[in-house]
Amino acid sequence: MKEQKNKHPAGSTRPAGGRRPGGPPEGEGRPGVAGPFGGKKSFYYFWRILKYFKPHIPAIVVMMFTYLGAAVCNMLYPYLNGTILYDQVFSKNPAVIKFFKLPGGRFALALGLVVLAMVVTKLLVQFLLAVQSYINAKVVPHVILELENQVFRSMGRLSMRFFHSNRTGGLMTRVISDAGQVTGFFIDFLPEILTQVPALIATCIIMFAMDWQLALVSLCLLPFMVLIHLVMMTRGHILFSRRHRAERDITAKLNDNITGVRVVKSFGQEQREVAAFEKVNNEVQNAEVAITANFNKVNAAYTFLERAITLLVWGFGSYLVLHDRQISYGHLISFASYVTQLNPLLRLASQASRQWAASMNSAARIFAIIDAEPEIVESRHPVSMESVKGEIRITDLTFGYEPGRPVLQHINLHVEPGKMLGIVGRSGAGKTTLVNLISRLYETDQGSICIDGVNIREFSFTDLRRNVAMVSQETYIFMGTVAENIAYAKPGASKKEIIRAAVLASAHDFICKMPDGYDTVIGASGRTLSGGERQRISIARAILADPKILILDEATAAVDTETERAIQKSISYLTKNRTTLSIAHRLSTLRDADYLIVIEHGRIEEEGTHEELLQKNGIFAHLMELQTTALAMRGLE
Amino acid sequence: MEKELEIIFLNSKNTEVEKTGGGFLNIKTGGVKYENVQLVRTFPFSGEDQYISVRTADEEAREIGMIEDLARDFQGNARAYMQEQLEIRYFTPVIKKINSIREEGGSSYFDVETDAGRSRFVIRTNENAFIKLSETRVIIEDLEGNRYEIPDLNKLTARERKKLDIFL
Numbered sequence: 158m159k160e161q162k163n164k165h166p167a168g169s170t171r172p173a174g175g176r177r178p179g180g181p182p183e184g185e186g187r188p189g190v191a192g193p194f195g196g197k198k199s200f201y202y203f204w205r206i207l208k209y210f211k212p213h214i215p216a217i218v219v220m221m222f223t224y225l226g227a228a229v230c231n232m233l234y235p236y237l238n239g240t241i242l243y244d245q246v247f248s249k250n251p252a253v254i255k256f257f258k259l260p261g262g263r264f265a266l267a268l269g270l271v272v273l274a275m276v277v278t279k280l281l282v283q284f285l286l287a288v289q290s291y292i293n294a295k296v297v298p299h300v301i302l303e304l305e306n307q308v309f310r311s312m313g314r315l316s317m318r319f320f321h322s323n324r325t326g327g328l329m330t331r332v333i334s335d336a337g338q339v340t341g342f343f344i345d346f347l348p349e350i351l352t353q354v355p356a357l358i359a360t361c362i363i364m365f366a367m368d369w370q371l372a373l374v375s376l377c378l379l380p381f382m383v384l385i386h387l388v389m390m391t392r393g394h395i396l397f398s399r400r401h402r403a404e405r406d407i408t409a410k411l412n413d414n415i416t417g418v419r420v421v422k423s424f425g426q427e428q429r430e431v432a433a434f435e436k437v438n439n440e441v442q443n444a445e446v447a448i449t450a451n452f453n454k455v456n457a458a459y460t461f462l463e464r465a466i467t468l469l470v471w472g473f474g475s476y477l478v479l480h481d482r483q484i485s486y487g488h489l490i491s492f493a494s495y496v497t498q499l500n501p502l503l504r505l506a507s508q509a510s511r512q513w514a515a516s517m518n519s520a521a522r523i524f525a526i527i528d529a530e531p532e533i534v535e536s537r538h539p540v541s542m543e544s545v546k547g548e549i550r551i552t553d554l555t556f557g558y559e560p561g562r563p564v565l566q567h568i569n570l571h572v573e574p575g576k577m578l579g580i581v582g583r584s585g586a587g588k589t590t591l592v593n594l595i596s597r598l599y600e601t602d603q604g605s606i607c608i609d610g611v612n613i614r615e616f617s618f619t620d621l622r623r624n625v626a627m628v629s630q631e632t633y634i635f636m637g638t639v640a641e642n643i644a645y646a647k648p649g650a651s652k653k654e655i656i657r658a659a660v661l662a663s664a665h666d667f668i669c670k671m672p673d674g675y676d677t678v679i680g681a682s683g684r685t686l687s688g689g690e691r692q693r694i695s696i697a698r699a700i701l702a703d704p705k706i707l708i709l710d711e712a713t714a715a716v717d718t719e720t721e722r723a724i725q726k727s728i729s730y731l732t733k734n735r736t737t738l739s740i741a742h743r744l745s746t747l748r749d750a751d752y753l754i755v756i757e758h759g760r761i762e763e764e765g766t767h768e769e770l771l772q773k774n775g776i777f778a779h780l781m782e783l784q785t786t787a788l789a790m791r792g793l794e
Numbered sequence: 795m796e797k798e799l800e801i802i803f804l805n806s807k808n809t810e811v812e813k814t815g816g817g818f819l820n821i822k823t824g825g826v827k828y829e830n831v832q833l834v835r836t837f838p839f840s841g842e843d844q845y846i847s848v849r850t851a852d853e854e855a856r857e858i859g860m861i862e863d864l865a866r867d868f869q870g871n872a873r874a875y876m877q878e879q880l881e882i883r884y885f886t887p888v889i890k891k892i893n894s895i896r897e898e899g900g901s902s903y904f905d906v907e908t909d910a911g912r913s914r915f916v917i918r919t920n921e922n923a924f925i926k927l928s929e930t931r932v933i934i935e936d937l938e939g940n941r942y943e944i945p946d947l948n949k950l951t952a953r954e955r956k957k958l959d960i961f962l
């Protein structure tokens with residue numbers, strides 16, 4: 158089953174698509190290469206991600222302006238509020254009247270005007286913030302979706318080798334958060350930094366110029382602000398759990414496709430999987446919009462707390478004003494306002510390096526998948542092979558997962574249509590490898606595999622998948638109902654066909670025992686099935702697919718003897734009128750085989766009928782003897 | 795083909811149905827009489843009265859046969875008896891109105907009006923107690939395994955939907 162992957166430690170250390178022709182330079186597409194501020198490569202990813210925002214340029218330009226506008230308003234407000242309002246208007250400075258071109262002495266009017274200007278500035282800032290979050294909530298999910306869909310499409314294209322080589326599970330479950338991380342950085346963070354850094358510097362200069370003592374006091378309070386910020390962020394609990402739920406679904410979908418990539422491919426369902434993925438992805442998108450909205454609320458609360466801090470500055474400031482009149486009252490007001498603005502700016506700056514590193518790391522992982530070149534390409538002009546007889550001929554086949562380490566060598570094999578070939582050999586001999594090559598999950602290095610005299614490279618993917626189906630060591634159950642899982646290779650199969658296939662696969666009875674029968678949701682976050690149950694589902698799947706060539710890789714490995722007997726019956730029905738390649742450790746399973754081959758160290762060491770092999774008194778006879786003795790001993794217990 | 799791999803379809807021609815005093819069903823088919831048989835919907839959500847598996851009462855619950863379409867293949871009393879059995883077995887109140895949902899310590903307490911009267915039940919907030927049959931049709935399974943159906947989410951008020959939001 159799944160542990161199978163762990164049996165190949167050599168595979169996991171291989172760099173992505175080591176031998177692919179004409180792909181990006183080695184290492185380019187490898188995950189996790191960008192360190193903190195990871196040099197040139199980080200900038201490369203940076204530019205590449207920027208391209209994803211191209212369709213949203215107008216929105217982003219608007220966004221930049223809102224940031225700029227808000228920054229200017231924010232710089233202006235303290236000035237209006239303190240210096241103008243208090244020091245000029247309240248102290249009845251005639252210069253103000255002159256400035257507004259008002260008739261002499263009309264300070265009340267001047268006051269009105271200043272207050273109006275203040276209110277307008279504040280409202281404008283709020284408005285700009287609203288525009289920002291609106292654009293944000295619109296653009297971000299889009300870009301994320303695009304990135305993820307690209308990742309997914311490229312996963313569908315890739316060969317088995319890629320998935321074995323990249324420890325997919327760990328890498329892929331992060332795709333979602335990676336895309337979010339990257340996009341968030343570009344739309345949330347970057348424009349803000351670009352406009353706010355100058356504002357930050359300006360504010361600091363102004364503050365120190367106004368009063369260095371007060372400036373120091375206000376900076377002392379900054380760590381406290383950061384703390385409050387962190388506490389506030391832990392709220393919004395429920396929304397996050399909703400997103401989490403949606404994300405879990407999507408991760409499950411991804412996982413389904415990763416662990417099941419062999420099945421997705423061998424039944425030719427890449428298209429459908431992409432569509433299914435897009436659907437769950439939309440759900441996350443909705444949750445995401447809600448989160449962004451919530452985030453804005455949190456921000457508002459944060460601003461409120463900031464005001465409380467400002468009071469402290471006020472305390473010290475008032476003391477200064479009252480005791481030595483070093484500064485004026487209006488001055489203090491302006492100052493306090495600048496302090497309020499300083500805090501979010503500093504918070505932003507403190508996050509900059511962390512955000513950059515994290516985002517570029519995420520980008521690296523995403524592009525690792527997008528960039529990986531498909532190793533197996535469909536023939537441009539495939540031979541039309543809609544229905545085949547099922548004759549297989551393998552000529553001088555040599556193959557290895559790594560250069561210089563052949564797993565199979567000089568294999569020659571001929572299977573007549575409708576016959577059953579048994580494949581025997583020790584664990585690791587290369588049996589699974591051989592059948593994977595016939596399904597074209599990997600590309601042969603040397604030699605050829607022909608079906609009905611046509612090289613499988615000349616087949617269109619659809620034709621190949623239609624004619625060759627596999628019940629494999631790894632059973633792929635995706636998130637969906639039992640019926641959907643069985644009808645995997647034949648969407649739209651009728652209920653009757655599905656039940657019939659399940660009955661033939663000895664799966665009907667256990668399915669009926671589940672409370673929701675064929676409507677029971679199974680897979681990642683649904684009901685879990687036992688190994689034997691999964692296997693029977695996959696047999697039902699193959700029965701429904703009705704291929705001309707059937708591959709059984711340890712089809713009865715995960716079941717008890719009684720179930721095996723039932724499955725055996727299903728299999729002997731299934732194998733009628735098809736070419737069957739059956740791999741089994743339990744040799745009794747291969748009783749019905751017309752012909753047997755024994756693979757040892759990647760070569761066919763023995764071949765012939767059951768009787769011939771027994772007479773030869775070689776490896777097969779030896780294995781047979783071992784198993785009979787073992788069985789006999791068990792019988793004695 | 796092997797006999798075990800064949801599906802036997804039951805209909806009024808090859809099957810007699812009778813109701814016992816205790817409200818159970820006895821069935822006679824292929825010359826054999828089976829007592830207290832169980833009726834199992836193989837597609838309880840997507841095809842309620844199609845493909846019903848008729849099984850023996852014992853632990854093995856062996857399949858006696860299948861009814862492809864109850865409405866088509868049986869008539870009169872036989873059909874009514876079987877429909878009644880199914881109704882009892884698959885009783886699912888339909889939620890008409892959500893009075894309140896209270897979340898406390900990881901559990902959610904539902905107070906709802908159903909077509910079978912007012913009902914209160916508990917689910918675990920973070921487990922998948924909601925089975926989505928389609929975009930709008932939902933089954934809720936409570937901690938005791940009882941089921942409740944919301945046939946159309948869109949028919950709920952906006953406030954009720956909001957209460958359900960975190961579960962969907």
Ligand SMILES: Nc1ncnc2c1ncn2[C@@H]1O[C@H](COP(=O)(O)OP(=O)(O)OP(=O)(O)O)[C@@H](O)[C@H]1O
Nearest residue numbers: 165167168321558564583584585586587588589590
């Ligand atoms: N993806 C892979 N990358 C690198 N090496 C691999 C990969 N898959 C298999 N191998 C190696 O190829 C050899 C043959 O493996 P294969 O899975 O074909 O054996 P098998 O005969 O099917 O064994 P079993 O009976 O245990 O299923 C083993 O040495 C294995 O380590």
Ligand SMILES: [Mg+2]
Nearest residue numbers: 588589590630
């Ligand atoms: Mg194997």
